[in-house]
Amino acid sequence: MGMQSVAVACGALTLCLALTTATNPGFVVRITQAGLDYAQQQAIASLEKKLAQLRLPDISGDSRVLRVGKVHYELSRLRLRDFHLPYSRITPISNKGLQVSISNAFAELDGDWRVKFLFIRDHGSFDLKVENIYIKILLRLGSDTSGKPTISTPDCSAHISKVRVLFSGKLGWLYNLFHSVIESRLRKILENKVCDKVAMSVYNELQTYIRTLPVTARIDNKIGIDYSLVAPPRATTKSLDADLKGEFYSLAHRSPVPFSPLPLAFTSDHERMVYFGASSYFFSTAGIAYHKAGALVFEITEAMIPKDVEFKLNTSVFSAFIPQLEEKYPNMPMKFRVSTPTAPFLTVGEGGISFQPIVDVQAYAIFPNSSLAPLFLLSLTGNVSAVINVRSGRIIGSLDVGRIRLSLKDSAVGTFQVRMMQSLINILTSNMLLPRLNARLDEGFPLPLLDRIQLSNILVRFHQNFLLLGADVRFQPRR
Structure with a gap:
């Protein structure tokens, strides 16, 4: 075989592999x-x-x-x-x-x-x-x-x-x-x-x-989900399967996801009428879409701190750990800007959904004229797990954060021991940041359902690389 023939064969093989990868679904629906x-x-x-x-x-x-x-x-x-x-x-x-x-x-x-x-x-x-x-x-x-x-x-x-x-x-x-x-x-x-x-x-x-099956589902004014079929539905001897793209995207600027979904080894469970398989790809594109849309940026101010939390967000409190604050910015209110430098990558395994996000926390002092003085930039990492369920045809969830690890990335007020702030950061995370995220997750994301279909008898199981949701269905006719 000549070099040109080898090149053509390799090119064809590469194209076939690319096409095979491209058609792997991020989300599967099975009707038993x-x-x-x-x-x-x-x-x-x-x-x-x-x-x-x-x-x-x-x-x-x-x-x-x-x-x-x-x-x-x-x-x-x-x-x-x-x-x-x-x-x-x-x-x-x-x-x-x-x-x-x-x-x-x-x-x-x-x-x-x-x-x-x-x-x-x-x-x-x-x-x-x-x-x-x-x-x-x-x-x-x-x-x-x-x-x-x-x-x-x-x-x-x-x-x-x-x-x-x-x-x-x-x-x-x-x-x-x-x-x-x-x-x-x-x-x-x-x-x-x-x-x-x-x-x-x-x-x-x-x-x-x-055709009432939604091709796209709009989550809010920033994010949508692509539920389009990547191939015609296929019948097997026991079920009807539909492979969907299963991809979150930013409404403002959609761009290709930098990785492809892995093959989804769907189980042979047939106890329920319908099953949904949501892959790691599906959940990871959510992180990418929200990051790209700027939706993973939060500000924390003292006005947002619950009244039952005895904590003041000002330089006087933090001067106990950073003495320089009292000298440069005495008794001034502060605020934090929380953001993710990179999109979180979620994985699904038999133990559930987990990820290890990297979060930047930029602290500012607030002058009387509302201008800001950057103080320091912390990097937070930790193990986050998600609890998943289904309510009213929507995937809902809540996050649980393990031990948070801190490191100092930058400081305009000199160096200091960040571990001394561990308890304060835990308070901010558990009482302010996490409730805001969980409130959004409790609103849920719509499953790809035909019109007037209601789910009951919900089953939730975790497998390697995908979440399995099972349910029985009821059709609600128009009155």
């Missing part, structure tokens, strides 16, 4: 068989109503009846009284989609008839019972260019094994002589109409509904 069964119940109830509204065309034709001759008949004003789908099943078919099987369905309708033969004309009414209706529908799932899901019906078949027509009127006996002809025609019309109605319902209703 229990979830599909629940969705089927809701969909079948809706389909029953739609099929009961079928409009059937008038039927006319000629038939030859023994000892009577040529008979012209007309069936009109065909009205469906009801349409029942008592037994149905939805099954995921690997690499194809979802198959909906309906068996032993039945319907009843009535209408008017007219007959003409020789010089005789008559009319009346009839009842029609359709039994043993079998319907098979294949639902193919895909995605459009915006990452929203799509659904189509590439295949639908309906088979009616039994049709019974009972005519009333003076010449009802005549119709009953060639009922097989009429029943055959009605059977074919109904079979075609059923699949037409199914295709129309999928396009007009199911397609519209599944």
